[in-house]
Amino acid sequence: MVPVEPLLSMIYLMVLFGSALVSALLILILKPLLVRYALARPNARSSHKIPTPQGGGIAVIGACLLVTGAALLTGNALPASFTVVIVATLMLALVGAVDDIRPLPAIPRLLLQIAAVTAVVVASDMRVLPESVPLAVEQALLVVGGVWFVNLVNFMDGLDWITVAEMVPVTAFIAPLYFVAVASLPKEANVSEVMFVAASLCGALLGFAPFNKPVARLFLGDVGSLPIGLLVGWMLLQLAGTGALAAALLLPLYYLMDATITLLRRLRRGEKVWEAHRSHFYQKATDNGFSALGVSAHVFGLNLVLAGLAAMTLIWPSGAVQVAALGAGVVLVGLVLRRFSTPRPKIPLEVSR
Template sequence: MVPLELLVSMAASGILIGTAVLSAVLIVLLKPLLVRYALARPNARSSHRVPTPQGGGIAVVGACLLVAGAFMWNTDLPANGFLAVAAASVMLALVGAVDDIRPLPAVPRLLLQVAAVAAVVVASRVRVLPDAVPLAVEQALLVFGGVWFVNLVNFMDGLDWITVAEMVPVTAFVAACGLLLPDLRPAALVAATLCGALLGFAPFNKPVAKLFLGDVGSLPIGLLVGWMLLELAGTGALAAALLLPLYHLMDATITLLKRLARGEKVWEAHRSHFYQQATTNGFTPLSVSGHVFGLNLLLAALAAITLIWPSWPVQVACLGIGAVLVGLLLSHFAKPRLKSPA
């Protein structure tokens, strides 16, 4: 008989490839409409220089949810958590689609995000903190963290390939964990489909990008990945769940704190993220995304170590090493590149 692990691995590979193909096909079909109705025109805060269609996230999120839903429909995987996150993701995609065409006021947009994240947190029923912490307090903290994560993924989606460079390693890692952690398999399935959908999107977004995700993609992707990381943390792998998105967490959070200290309106667009400073300082978009991708492979390796050796000293050490590695890259991005002598 074929071992169960091999069957699961083969199924995951087929799901990833199939979702990648579906995502690419949907992009080809949708692109004429996006060129006509959803052009992102450059401004002083943009990283692009020519009008570029946005809305590729429709294909990415659509392919992800369609394939994951079809697979769950034909298997005995529990779908309750998935149904909640899928519905919430569709809602955020609609919010993002409207915002891409005509920017929404900050307050209604935030309230809709809170509602979507709260629905996912309640449906997930995951406990991350010790049982001594009241459930209501923990869920409130998770909603706050989830809303921040959704927004930081949106904030960080401002450069060609950077979301692919961040989210492909994260989703691939969670998908692989499904081979070892049966309780994680619903989230691992969605991780595999989202990974495949992003790979299908990648050729269209490579520098210089011919297509952007748009808020219709970045907001639900933030919600989906946040849910996967919450489910991963619920298995006891909290350190791994923190390590995987650590570059995005540190870049966005440090930038927010610096802007708050300067008294800036943090809800307004800007170009002060470290990855944006890097392009100003002489890094090409491909170089920035390449650095982020390489760092994320190292963070994934540290996350794997915390799963193999789950003692708290190892987890603390890996988190410390991860924070140092991210700090070094942020510092590297913040410094102008030395020009080679003529």
């Protein structure tokens, strides 16, 4: 009999590569339709210069759910709680698809997001805060945080390769970190759902990456960014529920800080925060002389370091290490945000004599 750990690792890799292949094939099949019906035309707030098809998220989410479902169904029936996650993900994908074609009003869109996140939080029945906090209060806070996370993932998907640079490291590291965190618990837990979703979403994004590399020939669209936010938020909630709250905060810390600081600044200026804008640090970076590839490279490298800090909080789970790792993460993200906000010096062209 093959030991559990090597068997899970083998299945993990099969799921990852299978999802990448399915995602790329779906994109090749769907792209002619997306070019015809889902063309994103540049405007004053866009980072692209020419009309570009969006909707690649259909392939990413489709591949993720198909491969995850197939992997889980080889064992037993899908757990009821995970079925809720699938339904909520599909609902947000539908909301995003409609919004990509004909923008929805802010209030109905927000209400549908709240419904999807609430269903996932309640079905997960996960405790993150101390037991002294009433369950209803904790779940309300988790819903607010989950809705914000879904939206910030959507807000941050505004530059070629940035979602790949952010979410590939996050999803790649969630599975091993969750496996380590669960192993330290006094009771056994089923790790297959989180591991397979992480592997399949990571693979699906890798399959999408060649089409989104600068200069992008395809965008995710809201049909991809909204459900990706929900799925990653659910996985981070599962990780935090094992007691690894610091790790769950460190993995997406760049997105959390960029989007949250930007939101607070816009609120202070009295802007309509639900409207599109170019105030994010990654957007300022391109205005300040960074290329899209340069921004994504910074984000990718930063996320590898944040994942290393997250791993440290599990290897040495003392309070001092948790605080130190979080502090170091905040400082590192702050340095990158400052770098993005600083104009790069222009290199003077040589004048020929």
